[in-house]
Amino acid sequence: MAITSKEINNSFSAEVTALPGGSFLNDCFSCGACSGACPVSQAIPEFDPRKIIHMVRMGLKERLLGSDLLWFCSSCRGCVFVCPQDVRFADIVGALRRLAIEQGYVSEEDLRRKGKVAWVERDKCVACLTCVRVCPWRIPKIDEKGVAVIDPSECRACGICVTECPAKAIELPEAEDERRIAACG
Numbered sequence: 001m002a003i004t005s006k007e008i009n010n011s012f013s014a015e016v017t018a019l020p021g022g023s024f025l026n027d028c029f030s031c032g033a034c035s036g037a038c039p040v041s042q043a044i045p046e047f048d049p050r051k052i053i054h055m056v057r058m059g060l061k062e063r064l065l066g067s068d069l070l071w072f073c074s075s076c077r078g079c080v081f082v083c084p085q086d087v088r089f090a091d092i093v094g095a096l097r098r099l100a101i102e103q104g105y106v107s108e109e110d111l112r113r114k115g116k117v118a119w120v121e122r123d124k125c126v127a128c129l130t131c132v133r134v135c136p137w138r139i140p141k142i143d144e145k146g147v148a149v150i151d152p153s154e155c156r157a158c159g160i161c162v163t164e165c166p167a168k169a170i171e172l173p174e175a176e177d178e179r180r181i182a183a184c185g
Contacts, residue, residue: 003060012061019099021091028053028087034079040072043181047072049079049089056096065105070096071116072177075156098153108152115175117155118162120148124169131161131170 016022034049041047047069055064064070075090083089100106111117120131120140125147131140132148139154140161148169150161162172 008059019095022095065100118172
């Protein structure tokens with residue numbers, strides 16, 4: 001698909017690099033090592049870390065933030081180990097995801113429907129703290145009402161909290177990319 005001048009946002013790259021995690025964008029020299037090591041790009045060819053970085057640099061803000069591409073990254077960090085510049089692509093994607101949510105390109109409901117965030121059924125939660133203890137990224141928190149909450153911009157949709165919740169109060173439907181990856185294996 002051709003790019004029109006109307007799609008280009010000249011300040012997008014600067015906006016991303018100003019965000020926590022986004023500054024790694026400046027270290028990338030587009031060698032492509034990340035794309036070669038990415039297990040997701042092997043199963044979903046349209047997901048390509050180098051192309052995503054290029055889209056940011058090109059200023060394709062609406063095209064990128066409004067697409068599903070950002071939500072395919074599993075945050076496995078396999079790309080970090082092969083990167084000669086120590087670019088942390090998963091951190092860049094995290095910054096882009098937060099931006100997409102904050103600026104309304106995607107809603108929490110969209111992410112739930114796509115299977116990209118876990119959420120707590122508040123009426124079922126007994127505040128046992130299991131989700132808080134088992135999450136390796138410390139994403140679930142207990143709110144002022146004593147109920148677990150999961151920040152959709154931080155959730156990695158790994159499913160650990162869903163599996164371990166004794167009250168079965170946390171839900172996470174299977175995502176399209178998971179189905180596509182499973183079909184490859």
